[in-house]
Amino acid sequence: MNTHQNDLYPDVTASGGLAPAMKEAAKLRGCDIGISPWESGSISIETTRGIVSVHPAAEERLFRMRVLTPGSTWEVPGFSWEIGSTDDLGLLVEAVAAWREGMPLDGLKARFEFLELGEFARAIEIGEPTSLQWPGLLSSDFHRRQGNLLRRLHADGVLRNMFPSITHGAVRLHTDPLDGTSRQVLVHELDGDLYEVILAGIPGAAWVEVATGDLIAYLRAALNKQ
Incomplete structure (x- = not known):
């Protein structure tokens, strides 16, 4: 041949x-x-x-x-x-x-x-991809497993302004989608009452277990750190 x-x-x-x-x-x-x-x-x-x-x-x-x-x-x-x-x-x-x-x-x-x-x-x-990304993920059958978590994050007036994506089954929130070095967190749902969260891109960062009642406040604080 x-x-x-x-x-x-x-x-x-x-x-x-x-x-x-x-x-x-x-x-x-x-x-x-x-x-x-x-x-x-x-x-x-x-x-x-x-x-x-x-x-x-x-x-x-x-x-x-x-x-x-x-x-x-x-x-x-x-x-x-x-x-x-x-x-x-x-x-x-x-x-x-x-x-x-x-x-x-x-x-x-x-x-x-x-x-x-x-x-x-x-x-x-034009620097405004976030408003398009949320509806796409929320209506996606492919990401149905993350649907409850996505809806909960989107319901918060602060977190809905973060850019969402899915990484290996976890929800990633970016403070700036046009800057890959900007602060980001990964959120993985363990069950209905417990989540794992990690600050992405930080050397030595480890997964932290967060109870459902503390999740929104924890994410807000993590994303607002200087």
Whole structure:
């Protein structure tokens, strides 16, 4: 069997990997995509509108473009979303360059039809994603197990202003969804009367058991610490 004929990414293979292939494509098009000279493996490009990553699909030729909220790290993750995919490497690098340069979303969508810039992307651009995230989680069948906890947190006038996400079954509350280093807590429901809470991203932090009657006050205090 000729493996080259079955290679979905012969251009990537010929260049020695995705990073060098993207650099070469960007150079040919006069684009600056911000990949460091030593980048050779996974693609992670910092921009003012989040960290752009590119992942080739395994089942078909598609370059998937994702964005992770600014300031995110492996230890303190933010929110990530896929904003489109294309089989055209040249078009991809042009879109990455335009995103990195701060082209408005309407301009990006008009120029790059493969991009899927929905309500959440627009909320991120204007800095107001929280109001969209709560309804999505509260109505999600996938996160039904966290439904009671989410409803309880959302009912509080302070905590509903925090950005919620789900991490390994626990509810994460972010004080600032656009800053992955901002204060965050993880809340895991043990049963109806007991929860585990941890201050995310703090070295040495440990899970603390909190009774249901103390949960809201505990979270408020944890998120307001300087």
